[in-house]
Amino acid sequence: MVEIDTPNQNCFLVQPRDFQLPEPLPLQCGRALKNANIRFETAGTLNAEGNNAILITHALSGDAHCCGRHTPSDRKPGWWDDMIGPGKWIDTNRYFVICSNVLGGCSGTTGPGSIDPDTGRPYNLNFPVITVHDMVQAQKRLVDHLGVKHLLAVVGGSMGGMQVLEWAVTFPDFVDKVVPIATACCFTPQNIAFDWVAREAIKADPDWKGGDYLPDKPPAKGLGAARMLAHITYLSNESMDRKFGRNLQDKSDPENYGYAFDFDFAVESYLQYQGRSFVERFDANSYFYITRATDYFDLTAETRGDLVAALKDVKSSFLLVSFSSDWLFPTPQSVKIVDALLRNRKEVSFCEIKSSCGHDAFLLEVETLGRMVRDFLATPRRKRA
């Protein structure tokens, strides 16, 4: 990722915008969300036919700010800026790119930290349970509002990939191409178990107060521990070995064990930094709702059939991508989806990218991934039989 220290007058600027849903949004849990707000950003221009739009869906801790800068003095650009922008792999000179913060999030879209219009107080844990299907329903209302007639593509990694799959199944006639990256049709029990322990760590923090924490006193230790745990699952053993090895932190003499329970190994200091910085930008209750949405996501459960049945009505062309060292969403998870699509005689391409970066590779191996996505977007679909 490029970081600039001096204001860049030529940088690509984008602006966050808000869309308030005119109607209550019915949710899968049976409740409806009133006055829901969707925070989103766009880049590029929608063409007259309304069919050059690409929706980018973000992962657990992402937001609507996928590319460019809000001001020339921003030190960091959006989270997928290497991928998206003028002349980049997803070229905003050609495509109209839309990215919105997910429902239940904490970066502008209505979530547990928002004010419940019925009580005038924050929802906290009274916020309704959100599913990936609900996230996608909210996105559909946004793209309709923006005048999009047909999405050229939906592209996203990790939890973003779950939204991509959900789009293909829920709105088969609306999406031409889908790119689910480093994802799965459902979580394994191991994935669910990691999420559970992360939430238990938050619950163990007395500042959490059953979700009713004070805005200036969030459950920082618990949320930090949750993030550190998740972060381990985003890296590969190999990348951790290369980055940290068994190096001790700031120790001239390796025999000097110091106060053994403060951080001592380099990997511990790194994780502590990751945990602390996450607390500054993320909300503990959103962490609850969004991880629960990923736990519940199950493409097969929605149609009450197996994966082949679940995918029988999709019309999009698929490009699935996995990464060889990703153990959170390993390649066989993608292959399972590819197999089910092939058994339905759907259009599908698949690539496992060799990478040592673990799950995070979808944010890091941008050149290899970008080239593939660019060509997939540019290639005309094969004629239907």
Add this chain to the structure above:
Amino acid sequence: MVEIDTPNQNCFLVQPRDFQLPEPLPLQCGRALKNANIRFETAGTLNAEGNNAILITHALSGDAHCCGRHTPSDRKPGWWDDMIGPGKWIDTNRYFVICSNVLGGCSGTTGPGSIDPDTGRPYNLNFPVITVHDMVQAQKRLVDHLGVKHLLAVVGGSMGGMQVLEWAVTFPDFVDKVVPIATACCFTPQNIAFDWVAREAIKADPDWKGGDYLPDKPPAKGLGAARMLAHITYLSNESMDRKFGRNLQDKSDPENYGYAFDFDFAVESYLQYQGRSFVERFDANSYFYITRATDYFDLTAETRGDLVAALKDVKSSFLLVSFSSDWLFPTPQSVKIVDALLRNRKEVSFCEIKSSCGHDAFLLEVETLGRMVRDFLATPRRKRA
């Protein structure tokens, strides 16, 4: 594991015993431990030559009670009772089996919860940093005290395997055969990272009080979270899939999401049970000291050479065993040790046992493992050149 509900009059009885070290025990950190007590159990009879003794070394949460029952009404036997006992794979009719709780532990041996003779109060975090080398030094004093002239073997899995390796390196002339199971010559950064997050979860619990918690009010939530996290790493994705799948807990209607942040999936309820029962039998400060000992363990660092150099003076015959689905101590970790032994032209056998049980396989695949260990113990060593 066999569980009995009615008192078994014919069961194999063992008794916990204590050995108080007559001299202060010098530790690797530079401090010495006064009045250290070693809790141990033995089974079988030491022969007149004092050379039929087998030392069993336990894993993180184990203890001295490796086989038999303390009373006929005990519901559960020792933790490796399927392996050890009269007529079993490690046959106590033939061998004299010794197992002791590790230094820093909380099951009878001196640890952070013991009274510091200098202050009359519990050590808590004033307890000195303990290493695997220190654990082994304490065990050596115990086996000397018991009249053992030469250990026939040292056998252990996981952290127990680290102790086995340390024995072979530290006391090359004292140990005839060693069986390091499901272990490694050092932790990877990923292993260290999991331990770090587990300890951070304990630290985040206000009941921890910097280690000075009240005996009747331990940091139960934090220690429970730590155990749940560790437990995930003991299972394989495959065994979790088979045991739990994506089954919901006690739900007649899968659409009924209930209160989404209590346990909902079967795997969550299982982990919660594991976390809670661990808190009843383990001490949070011991968890700190023992995990730190495993983090610091590095066979190569002690001799300041590489693994080949570290193993050049060992004299024991080795049987290394790994399990195919163990991702905490995967097979390549054992192969690395085997390679280094072969490069030193040492006696070494190795087997990867096919198992879907993950790291826990060393406690579960007892028949396959036991047969191998029995034959290894019974086979005469090859003649020296």
